[in-house]
Amino acid sequence: MTAVPKTATTAHTTFPEQAMPRWQRAVLKVGSSLLTDGKGGLGKRNAAALANLIARFRDQGREVLLVSSGAVAAGRGVIASNGVGLAQRQALAAVGQTPMLALWQGLVEQPVAQVLLSHDDLRNRRRYLNARATLRELLRIGALPIVNENDTVAIDELKLGDNDNLAAVVATLVEADVLLIATDTAGLYTGHPVQDPDARPVPRIEEITPEVMLMAQGGAGSLGTGGMYTKLEAATKTAAAGIDTALFCGHDADTIAALGEDRLRGTFIPAHGDRLVARKLWLRHTPPSGGAIRVDEGAAEALSGQGASLLPGGIVSVEGDFCRDAMVDVLPARGHRRLARGLVQYDSAHLERIAGCHSRDIESVLGFHNGESVIRRDDLVLLTPAAAAATPELFTETL
Numbered sequence: 567m568t569a570v571p572k573t574a575t576t577a578h579t580t581f582p583e584q585a586m587p588r589w590q591r592a593v594l595k596v597g598s599s600l601l602t603d604g605k606g607g608l609g610k611r612n613a614a615a616l617a618n619l620i621a622r623f624r625d626q627g628r629e630v631l632l633v634s635s636g637a638v639a640a641g642r643g644v645i646a647s648n649g650v651g652l653a654q655r656q657a658l659a660a661v662g663q664t665p666m667l668a669l670w671q672g673l674v675e676q677p678v679a680q681v682l683l684s685h686d687d688l689r690n691r692r693r694y695l696n697a698r699a700t701l702r703e704l705l706r707i708g709a710l711p712i713v714n715e716n717d718t719v720a721i722d723e724l725k726l727g728d729n730d731n732l733a734a735v736v737a738t739l740v741e742a743d744v745l746l747i748a749t750d751t752a753g754l755y756t757g758h759p760v761q762d763p764d765a766r767p768v769p770r771i772e773e774i775t776p777e778v779m780l781m782a783q784g785g786a787g788s789l790g791t792g793g794m795y796t797k798l799e800a801a802t803k804t805a806a807a808g809i810d811t812a813l814f815c816g817h818d819a820d821t822i823a824a825l826g827e828d829r830l831r832g833t834f835i836p837a838h839g840d841r842l843v844a845r846k847l848w849l850r851h852t853p854p855s856g857g858a859i860r861v862d863e864g865a866a867e868a869l870s871g872q873g874a875s876l877l878p879g880g881i882v883s884v885e886g887d888f889c890r891d892a893m894v895d896v897l898p899a900r901g902h903r904r905l906a907r908g909l910v911q912y913d914s915a916h917l918e919r920i921a922g923c924h925s926r927d928i929e930s931v932l933g934f935h936n937g938e939s940v941i942r943r944d945d946l947v948l949l950t951p952a953a954a955a956a957t958p959e960l961f962t963e964t965l
């Protein structure tokens with residue numbers, strides 16, 4: 567981490583305003599630099615403006631998840647410690663996590679929900695899927711998930727290392743349309759904005775090449791962790807997952823107001839290709855559970871002809887034991903040629919009980935429901951010859 571004087575004068579031109587593509591679900595990442603008061607504690611000013619932005623997005627009928635740093639910085643405000651060792655940072659994070667959360671709860675009307683994730687959680691498939699289910703449920707009930715790295719259990723080699731990369735993984739996990747990264751500079755410059763007097767704004771990056779990464783070698787600010795480097799790493803991940811990324815200044819009122827109207831003053835990194843195709847590619851690489859669902863002709867036709875979700879009414883039988891969110895094959899009532907594969911919303915035992923039922927009866931049969939579909943269309947990859955012809959990019963490897 568390179569400490570950089572924030573007061574140095576620079577002669578950069580400003581970032582031009584550009585239209586943001588429409589989005590419905592965003593992950594907003596807020597860096598430590600925006601949440602401190604300059605005296606070693608938490609500061610409310612920027613958080614208040616960003617909380618208003620979240621409220622505005624919600625009024626527009628859109629969903630936001632927050633990835634918030636600031637636990638370590640908040641901890642330093644509680645116990646005066648200059649410790650920089652791993653155990654000291656972990657202790658500070660543990661002390662500061664609650665005040666950080668309380669800061670946000672004091673600023674938003676929604677209930678806030680603490681979500682602490684570690685690298686291990688996201689590498690373990692069951693925990694990854696469980697985190698996904700919890701985050702979806704939090705959005706459904708109108709809570710604001712506030713994600714941070716689980717600093718107390720993370721150990722150096724395993725740490726995601728920074729909340730920029732964590733935010734990218736969360737955006738992929740919840741299938742966000744856009745990752746919004748609020749930081750203390752206006753966006754990416756061609757060089758470090760304080761150290762390099764010739765640095766110029768970069769409003770758009772089509773591809774994050776090694777040359778682009780070189781622009782971000784200057785390190786982080788005195789409070790941040792990864793600087794622009796980790797923001798570009800994050801954007802590389804999101805772009806590959808079909809998610810747009812925007813970097814903007816989280817302490818500039820005009821920039822925040824413009825973003826509330828879908829105008830970006832900062833750096834935009836567009837997704838590569840279509841999100842659905844990226845998602846389906848990801849699905850194709852999800853290991854199968856060995857389980858299968860057999861469906862009647864009507865359901866087979868609805869899946870392959872209309873790209874519909876799989877409803878319980880079309881299920882003829884269930885084969886194998888699998889848990890919720892497992893990857894299962896969809897087969898015709900007889901035969902072994904797979905029609906599709908997808909992630910199930912119900913485990914095999916519950917599916918057996920609702921097979922053949924109308925979706926509206928799921929709750930009365932099971933006493934709960936995880937939604938009307940057994941496999942949602944976005945969680946389903948068709949394996950028919952017609953699907954192969956329509957989306958050849960999904961069929962470049964043998965299944």
Ligand SMILES: Nc1ncnc2c1ncn2[C@@H]1O[C@H](COP(=O)(O)OP(=O)(O)O)[C@@H](O)[C@H]1O
Pocket residue numbers: 570596597598599600635748749750751753754755756757758759781782783784785786787788789790791792793794795
């Ligand atoms: N090319 C660059 N363009 C903009 N900022 C850069 C660049 N290279 C390094 N930086 C540094 O990255 C900092 C933002 O990252 P960081 O300090 O980690 O903030 P955060 O806490 O928001 O994650 C800027 O304040 C700046 O010091």
Ligand SMILES: N[C@@H](CCC(=O)OP(=O)(O)O)C(=O)O
Pocket residue numbers: 596597598599634635636637638639659714715717727728729730789790791792793
């Ligand atoms: N998990 C740490 C934040 C680590 C981090 O990535 O910080 P930042 O670069 O400010 O986003 C904390 O809450 O202090």
